[in-house]
Amino acid sequence: MEYLSITISLITLFVCLSVYNKVSAMEARIKAMQVSYDHIAQEVGLPRHPVQDEVLQLVREGKKVAAVKKAREVLGLSLVEAKQYVDALEA
The missing domain is CATH 1.10.10 (Arc Repressor Mutant, subunit A)
Structure with missing residues (x-):
């Protein structure tokens, strides 16, 4: 029974870390896209x-x-x- 709870805890931890990594990567991509958008907007003359x-x-x-x-x-x-x-x- 104890092994089962440890296994479930480790699986939960792994899933949480995986989700966190994906979210962090997506945030970085969004920020990079925002920088690109700002640069293009400045070049085109958007307000x-x-x-x-x-x-x-x-x-x-x-x-x-x-x-x-x-x-x-x-x-x-x-x-x-x-x-x-x-x-x-x-x-």
């Missing part, structure tokens, strides 16, 4: 995301932390990604 103007305004006002927070909330970025996004806008 920017509305939050970009808000974030840029916060940066100009010296509220960089608020700008990073806004980018994280609206765009669903991690802290590092939001910081890089704000830094790129600032440049």
Whole structure:
């Protein structure tokens, strides 16, 4: 009986890790696609995301932390990604 519960636990752990890896890979692909989309949109001249103007305004006002927070909330970025996004806008 004890072996059965250990086996079930190990199988569950394996399935969870597999799902986590797949989700992580999909998130990375989506982020790469977003970067490609942003680059193409800039080249074609499509309007920017509305939050970009808000974030840029916060940066100009010296509220960089608020700008990073806004980018994280609206765009669903991690802290590092939001910081890089704000830094790129600032440049």
